[in-house]
Amino acid sequence: MKELSLNILDIAQNSVKAKADKIDITIEETDETMLISVEDNGCGMTADFLESVTNPFTTTRTTRSVGLGIPLLQLAAAQTGGSVEITSRHKSEYPDNHGTRTSALFYKNHIDFTPLGDIASTVVTLIQGQPGIEWNFLHSKGDKKVELHTEEMKEKLGDVPLDNFEVITWIGEYLREQYDELS
Secondary structure, X not given: OOOHHHHHHHHHHHHHHOOOXXXXXXXXXXXXXXXXXXXXXXXXXXXXXXXXOOXXXXXXXXXXXXXXXXXXXXXXXXXXXXXXXXXXXXXXOOOOOOEEEEEEEEEOOOOOOOOOOOHXXXXXXXXXXXXXXXXXXXXXXXXXXXXXXXXXXXXXHOOOOOOOHHHHHHHHHHHHHHHHHHO
16 A cells, blocks of 8 residues: 555454454554554454464455455565554454554654555545544644544534534544645
8 A cells, every 4th residue: 555544544444344343543653753553442353363364364354355454554664774563352252341542653754654644534435434433533742642432523513423524524524634734
């Protein structure tokens, strides 16, 4: 993938498919590193599936027998000297505390570091596509941060849905304004 934001979109879509109703996307950035984490409260993965999840021929897709999201993320991180860690707790073993966390560490100064890309549009796309999910987004860089929590927005908006055109437009503008401050 040409941008890490597309990897984030793919991993978050996996969380949606796992029936998560809360998804946290966190980007922690220093001068040297970028740590991207997507954590959900979805159904989780069994230990057997978790062991094989980095294999491109392991997928839950029914339309094709290849799943490249995790392997491509792993490749992008490894090319910079980084790594991917996936932890998961399946609902059959942990009925009250299940879900998955995918974390990828990248070294930004490496020549093969993939740019983050348009993360604001990725977050907007996720919220617009799944407005019922509780989305928490945080991108921190030193003492600066970009942050959005949909539950806070829902409280203030009342009956106005998050996928309303004006709300989605505002979310995009709000994130971009924060990113202007982060630069």
